Amino acid sequence: MKKIKCIAIPLFIICITTSCNNNTPKEKETKDTIVVASIDSSNKPVTAKPTSDSSSKKELMIIAMFVDFSLGDASHFTFKDKNNKIWDFAKCTDEKFQFAMELPASKADESNQGWSANKKLQGKWFQLTYEFVMQPEYQDGPIAKVPIITKVSLVQ
Numbered sequence: 001m002k003k004i005k006c007i008a009i010p011l012f013i014i015c016i017t018t019s020c021n022n023n024t025p026k027e028k029e030t031k032d033t034i035v036v037a038s039i040d041s042s043n044k045p046v047t048a049k050p051t052s053d054s055s056s057k058k059e060l061m062i063i064a065m066f067v068d069f070s071l072g073d074a075s076h077f078t079f080k081d082k083n084n085k086i087w088d089f090a091k092c093t094d095e096k097f098q099f100a101m102e103l104p105a106s107k108a109d110e111s112n113q114g115w116s117a118n119k120k121l122q123g124k125w126f127q128l129t130y131e132f133v134m135q136p137e138y139q140d141g142p143i144a145k146v147p148i149i150t151k152v153s154l155v156q
Contacts, residue, residue, distance in 0.1 A: 073138035
């Protein structure tokens with residue numbers, strides 16, 4: 001009986017650890033994949049791919065409405081353009097507008113991680129200049145081209 005326990009327990013641990021691995025097939029990633037999380041009409045996330053080589057284009061521009069900021073696996077600055085396409089930017093380096101607001105300790109919890117969207121800027125339209133930068137998609141995540149806002153101006 002003792003011999004069975006000595007063998008069964010390590011086998012059980014091995015089975016549990018190997019079954020926890022995510023064995024779902026992953027899409028083949030290429031260096032041309034640009035991570036722009038957007039939501040189509042069916043509310044499914046979409047990964048946009050460049051129509052041409054974006055390495056020669058440093059800055060791109062869009063006019064979009066500020067929707068939300070959230071801090072999850074990474075920072076998410078969410079905007080919506082005139083075609084209702086949702087844009088998820090990983091960072092905003094322009095400090096003219098504070099889209100993210102730190103919450104008081106009394107309102108901070110695990111779901112918001114102490115951050116919220118600036119309610120005064122939500123629903124306002126901005127001209128955003130952005131570029132794609134190679135950086136981790138999220139903390140300790142894979143390196144990918146992610147959109148970073150470099151310049152912001154309010155559209156009147």
